[in-house]
Amino acid sequence: MTSVHRIVVLAVDGVYPFELGIPSRVFGAADGRYEILTCTVDGRPVRTNSDFSITVEHGPEVLKTADTVVIPPFVSTAVTREVPEAVVKSLASVSPGTRFVSICTGAFVLAAAGLLDGRPATTHWVVAGLFREWFPDVALDPDVLFIDDGDVLTSAGAASGLDVCLHIIRKDHGSDVANQVARMCVIPPWRDGGQAQYILHPMPETTTSGTATARQWALENLHEPMTLADLAEHSHMSLRTFARRFTEEVGTSPGRWLIQQRVDRARHLLESTDMPVDEIAGQVGFASGTSLREHLHAAIGVSPLAYRRTFRGALSPNPSSATAYTATRTS
Structure with a gap:
């Protein structure tokens, strides 16, 4: 026991x-x-x-x-x-x-x-x-x-x-x-340790024309190809207005946010399933396993297989500290 x-x-x-x-x-x-x-x-x-x-x-x-x-x-x-x-x-x-x-x-x-x-x-x-x-x-x-x-x-x-x-x-x-x-x-299940602290980013005034609808649509359709124009359309905004409002509300650009969501979803699948890397890439909207590997490495500095071994290894009685995930700053 x-x-x-x-x-x-x-x-x-x-x-x-x-x-x-x-x-x-x-x-x-x-x-x-x-x-x-x-x-x-x-x-x-x-x-x-x-x-x-x-x-x-x-x-x-x-x-x-x-x-x-x-x-x-x-x-x-x-x-x-x-x-x-x-x-x-x-x-x-x-x-x-x-x-x-x-x-x-x-x-x-x-x-x-x-x-x-x-x-x-x-x-x-x-x-x-x-x-x-x-x-x-x-x-x-x-x-x-x-x-x-x-x-x-x-x-x-x-x-x-x-x-x-x-x-x-x-x-x-x-x-x-x-x-x-x-x-x-009732808290978010995951925020990357390398995510920046929220420093001097005042919240924009609340309006009915925010980008939340587009973000929700994106999260429900990560497996599909999507462009900035697609996101702007779901917010009923021009590309320029959408990009500006998105950055004000989220603190990063739409492109970087989308990549981060795909990486986060991939990390969950690496931890909780035995799906091959190429299949996970398709599930989260990356063009290939190579693309997933590049983005994951850019985010946390490890390969998909190394990341999977870290969390699967953590389930063993004596996980090695050598494989412990070290949070790094996201770009």
Whole structure:
């Protein structure tokens, strides 16, 4: 019988309550595959960034029993160059081979404890400059949602905490389980870790002449050839107006968006089916298997077969960290 994977969430003084609850909500929806415990460095209540404190059931002793340790973010005024000695001591007690995950400014804790030296990592873009100043030995990429570096995963703002937790479930148990969890939590089942953080992109004014109808039609017909003119026609716009409105609403061009949707659909089929690569290419609208290989490699830096082995391999009892998917920035 496979033992239940224990996740210990460390609540640091000044913690954000919403992000503190993400691991319990997401991993807790995986039908008993995970046990989630919450602790503080001394077992006492911690203040939050809001007008209340939180009492937890456990002290630092449970960190020694963790398979995964999650560090949620805490209020920026609590960020210091040196994590309190009690926090460092608690992390030092974690068993070798334990997986570490940070959400937002939780990366400051991992970095201050020396766990990110020489490794790629991300955090919220607002504090990226400060992070670089304090931790120059970390290969910071503030333009992505999360980075998977095997036994250490870092993520950006609040919503990316949901993304990285779903990503871990996909690695541990496959896309079917992750998709079921996403449905239970009513959140998107997949956002690529390499997707850019949403920085300074104000939403356009809501009108009745948006591009949502065209996007929905495209998603329902990815297997069919389609052009910019086809998309514009479904929005009853000229090509120029459609391209401008689409970029305003989505944050990227129609062509890049369409490629990304096809790549995402192909990734799902690679994970969940045994379809040959050429057949998957046809199902998602690429002209050939070669075209799919080129676009997948451009998006995440691996071939279809390597990607399939990663997620199929993750279903084995002891997945190799060497095959772990590392999020890269999408073009």
